[in-house]
Amino acid sequence: MAALNDPPPKLARPALSRGQLWGLALLFAAACVLPFLVSNYRVFQFTLALVYAIALLGLNMLTGYNGQISLGHGAFYAIGAYTAAILMDKFGVPYWLTVPVAGAVCLVAGFLFGLPALRLDGLYLALATFALGVAMPQLLKYKGVEQWTGGVQGITILKPDPPEWMAISQDRWLYFVVLLHVVVLFVIGWNLLRGRIGRAMVAIRDQPVAAQAMGVNTAMVKSLTFGVSAMYTGIAGALGAIVIQFVAPDSFTIFLSITLVVGIVIGGLASISGAIYGAIFIQFIPNIADQISKAAPWAIYGVFLIVFMVVMPTGVAGFVRIARGRLQRWSGR
Amino acid sequence: MRFNPNRRAALLAGGISLALATIAAPAMAQNKYGPGASDTEIKIGQTMPYSGPASAYGTIGKAEQAYFKMINDQGGINGRKINLISLDDGYSPPKAVEQVRRLVEQDEVLALFQTLGTPSNSAIQKYVNAKKVPHLLLATGATKWADPKNYPWTLGFNLSYEAEGAIYAKYLLKSKPNARIAILYQNDDYGKDVLKGVKEGLGAAGAKMIVAEATYEVSDPTVDSQILTLQGSGADTFIDITTPKFAAQAIRKAFDSGWKPLHIVNNVGASVGSVLVPAGLDKAVGLLTLSYYKDQNDPQWKDDPAMLEWRAFMGRYYRDGDPKDGSNLYAYLAAQTMVQILKQCGNDLTRENVMKQAANIKNLKLPLLLPGMALNTTPTDFFLVKQGQLGKFNGTQWQLFGEVLSTGN
Numbered sequence: 001m002a003a004l005n006d007p008p009p010k011l012a013r014p015a016l017s018r019g020q021l022w023g024l025a026l027l028f029a030a031a032c033v034l035p036f037l038v039s040n041y042r043v044f045q046f047t048l049a050l051v052y053a054i055a056l057l058g059l060n061m062l063t064g065y066n067g068q069i070s071l072g073h074g075a076f077y078a079i080g081a082y083t084a085a086i087l088m089d090k091f092g093v094p095y096w097l098t099v100p101v102a103g104a105v106c107l108v109a110g111f112l113f114g115l116p117a118l119r120l121d122g123l124y125l126a127l128a129t130f131a132l133g134v135a136m137p138q139l140l141k142y143k144g145v146e147q148w149t150g151g152v153q154g155i156t157i158l159k160p161d162p163p164e165w166m167a168i169s170q171d172r173w174l175y176f177v178v179l180l181h182v183v184v185l186f187v188i189g190w191n192l193l194r195g196r197i198g199r200a201m202v203a204i205r206d207q208p209v210a211a212q213a214m215g216v217n218t219a220m221v222k223s224l225t226f227g228v229s230a231m232y233t234g235i236a237g238a239l240g241a242i243v244i245q246f247v248a249p250d251s252f253t254i255f256l257s258i259t260l261v262v263g264i265v266i267g268g269l270a271s272i273s274g275a276i277y278g279a280i281f282i283q284f285i286p287n288i289a290d291q292i293s294k295a296a297p298w299a300i301y302g303v304f305l306i307v308f309m310v311v312m313p314t315g316v317a318g319f320v321r322i323a324r325g326r327l328q329r330w331s332g333r
Numbered sequence: 334m335r336f337n338p339n340r341r342a343a344l345l346a347g348g349i350s351l352a353l354a355t356i357a358a359p360a361m362a363q364n365k366y367g368p369g370a371s372d373t374e375i376k377i378g379q380t381m382p383y384s385g386p387a388s389a390y391g392t393i394g395k396a397e398q399a400y401f402k403m404i405n406d407q408g409g410i411n412g413r414k415i416n417l418i419s420l421d422d423g424y425s426p427p428k429a430v431e432q433v434r435r436l437v438e439q440d441e442v443l444a445l446f447q448t449l450g451t452p453s454n455s456a457i458q459k460y461v462n463a464k465k466v467p468h469l470l471l472a473t474g475a476t477k478w479a480d481p482k483n484y485p486w487t488l489g490f491n492l493s494y495e496a497e498g499a500i501y502a503k504y505l506l507k508s509k510p511n512a513r514i515a516i517l518y519q520n521d522d523y524g525k526d527v528l529k530g531v532k533e534g535l536g537a538a539g540a541k542m543i544v545a546e547a548t549y550e551v552s553d554p555t556v557d558s559q560i561l562t563l564q565g566s567g568a569d570t571f572i573d574i575t576t577p578k579f580a581a582q583a584i585r586k587a588f589d590s591g592w593k594p595l596h597i598v599n600n601v602g603a604s605v606g607s608v609l610v611p612a613g614l615d616k617a618v619g620l621l622t623l624s625y626y627k628d629q630n631d632p633q634w635k636d637d638p639a640m641l642e643w644r645a646f647m648g649r650y651y652r653d654g655d656p657k658d659g660s661n662l663y664a665y666l667a668a669q670t671m672v673q674i675l676k677q678c679g680n681d682l683t684r685e686n687v688m689k690q691a692a693n694i695k696n697l698k699l700p701l702l703l704p705g706m707a708l709n710t711t712p713t714d715f716f717l718v719k720q721g722q723l724g725k726f727n728g729t730q731w732q733l734f735g736e737v738l739s740t741g742n
Binding site: 045141 | 383384385424425427431434438439451456458459460522
C-alpha cells in the first residue's frame with residue numbers, strides 16, 4: 001500500500017512547495033486560456049472532462065482514501081442531475097443555485113446509504129452499491145415520481161446564458177462555471193484529505209483495528225466519507241445535466257458507475273491529481289477508440305485499459321510521481 | 334384514399350414548378366451550398382447505437398452506409414457523392430449530445446439523418462433546432478417528432494405509434510362497431526403513445542367500447558394474470574400493445590385460456606420469427622396487425638422485383654448484414670427517402686432548402702412499401718408515413734386484406 005512507502009508525515013509540513021505553487025498557478029492560467037484556443041465543441045468536451053474530474057475526486061475519497069469500493073456512484077450522479085433538472089424545469093430555480101442544492105441532497109443520500117453500508121466490507125459493499133447503480137434508472141421511471149422526473153422521456157433544460165456584460169459563448173461561460181466549481185471543490189478536498197480527517201480515512205483503510213484503538217470514530221468517519229463522496233459526485237451530476245441540457249434514465253445506466261471506477265483506477269487511487277487524469281481518459285479515450293474501429297470500439301477501449309494498467313500500475317498520477325522523483329534525483333546529481 | 338381536389342391542384346402546381354425549375358436550372362447554374370455541401374460532396378451525419386443495450390439496431394447505420402456507397406458507385410446525386418458520418422452513441426443520451434455536436438460543429442454536416450432512439454433524439458432536439466440543422470427521418474416511432482410549430486427542423490420517419498393505434502380504432506369502428514375492447518399495453522412512452530392513438534381514433538363516442546385496460550412493466554416475468562383479468566371483463570376484442578417477448582406470451586395465453594377474442598397485435602410484436610413461432614403458429618391464426626412495408630420473410634414477396642433488388646443490394650454491398658433482419662430493409666427505405674430529399678434539392682444545398690424539401694415530399698411511392706402506399710409531407714404536416722394495411726395471419730404468413738388505411742382525412 002502506498003501509505004506504507006510514504007515517509008512518515010512531519011508535523012506542520014509546508015502546505016505546498018514554492019515550485020508546486022508555481023505549477024498550480026501555471027496550470028490554472030492554462031485552464032483559463034484553453035477555451036479561447038479551441039472551438040465550442042472542444043470547449044464542451046473539456047467542460048465534460050472537468051465535470052467528471054469532480055465526480056472522480058468524490059469517488060476517490062471513498063474508494064482510494066477510505067477503501068470502500070463503490071460500483072454505484074452513477075446513482076448519486078443521477079440524483080444530482082435530476083435534482084438540478086427538476087429544480088430548473090419545475091420550479092424555475094436559477095441554474096447556479098441548483099448545484100449546491102444537488103450537493104446537499106446527495107450528501108444526505110450518501111450519508112444515509114453509508115450507514116447500513118457500514119456492515120459491509122470489500123466485495124460485499126461493492127455488490128450493495130452495484131445494486132443501487134443498477135436500480136437507479138428503473139427507479140427514475142417509476143410511475144409515482146413521473147410527474148417530476150418525466151419518466152422515460154426525461155427532462156430537457158435550457159442552456160444558461162452568460163451574464164450580459166460578458167461577450168463569450170454559452171459553452172465558454174459554462175466551462176468557467178464548471179472550472180470555478182472544480183477549483184473550489186479541489187481546494188476543499190485537498191484540505192480535507194491532508195488533514196486529520198484524511199489521515200483517519202487512510203488509517204481506516206489500512207489498519208481498521210488500529211485506527212479504532214487510536215480513538216478514530218470508524219463508523220462516523222466511514223459514513224461521513226460516503227456522504228461527502230456522494231456530495232462531490234452529485235455536484236458533478238448537476239453540472240453535467242446543465243452542460244448536456246438533458247436528463248433521462250438512460251443517461252445513468254450502470255455503465256456510468258463502472259466508467260467512474262475506471263476513471264479513478266486509471267487516474268491513480270488515493271491521489272487528487274489522479275481525478276483529472278482519469279477524467280481526461282474517460283472523456284476522450286472512447287472517442288479515440290470509436291475512430292480507430294467502428295466494428296469493435298470497446299475492444300480497442302479494452303486494449304487501452306490494459307496498456308495503461310501494465311505501463312502505469314499505480315495510475316497516471318503514480319507514474320507522474322515516479323517520473324518526477326527520477327527527474328529530481330537526476331537533476332540533483 | 335379519398336379524392337381531394339386541392340391536393341391535385343397542389344400536385345399539378347408542384348409538377349409545373351418542378352418542370353420549370355429543371356428547365357431553368359442549367360441556365361442559372363447557380364449552385365448554393367450550406368455547410369457540408371460542395372460540388373463534389375454532400376456530408377450528412379448520424380448517431381447509432383453500435384454499442385450498448387440497443388446495439389442490435391446498429392445494423393441500420395451499416396446498411397445505410399452501404400446504400401450510399403451504392404448510390405456513389407452509380408455516380409452520386411447530381412454528381413455529388415454522399416458522405417454519411419455515422420458515430421456510435423451507445424444508446425446514451427449524453428453521448429448522443431456530444432457526438433451530434435461534433436457532427437454539427439466540427440464535421441459541419443449538412444443534415445442529420447436517422448439518428449436512432451427516442452431518448453437520444455429527445456436529448457438533441459432542442460440543440461439542433463436552435464442550430465437550425467435539418468434533423469431528418471429519425472429512427473423512432475414516438476409521435477413528438479412531427480411538431481413543425483415548435484420544432485421546425487425535426488421530421489421523423491416511422492409510422493408513429495399514435496397513428497398505428499388510431500388506424501386500429503378506425504378499423505374497429507367500421508367493421509365491428511359493437512366491439513367490447515380490452516387493451517394490454519407496455520407501461521412506457523411507447524405503450525402510452527399507441528394507447529393514446531387508439532383512444533383518439535375511437536373518439537368520445539367510441540371510448541365506451543373499451544371495457545378493460547391492463548399494463549405490464551418490461552421487468553415483469555409474464556403477462557398471464559393480465560390476460561386473465563382482461564378475459565374476465567367479458568371483452569370480445571383484444572388490442573395487444575406489447576413488445577416481442579410479451580406478445581408471444583399474450584398470444585399463447587389468450588388462446589390457451591379459451592378466450593379467443595378478435596386479437597389485434599401491434600406491429601412491434603408481430604414478427605413471425607421472433608413472436609409467432611415461439612407462441613405457436615396454430616395459436617396465432619386469425620391475428621390482425623398493421624404494416625407499411627414489405628416483409629422480406631413473407632413468401633408472397635419472394636419474387637417481387639423490389640425485394641429482388643433489395644436482396645441484390647444486400648448480396649453486393651452489405652454481405653455482413655443478415656437478410657432475415659427487417660432492420661436492413663427498413664434502413665434501405667429510409668436511405669431511399671433521404672436520396673429523394675437530396676435529389677429534390679437540386680443545386681440548392683443549403684440547410685433551409687433541405688428542410689424545405691423534406692417538408693414537401695409528394696406522393697413518394699417507394700417500391701418496398703406496400704402496394705398503394707405513398708409518403709407525403711407538407712410544411713404543416715411532418716408525419717411522413719400515415720398509411721398502413723391490415724394483415725391477417727393464416728398460419729404461415731400475414732395475408733394483407735382490405736384497402737390501405739390512413740390516419741388523417
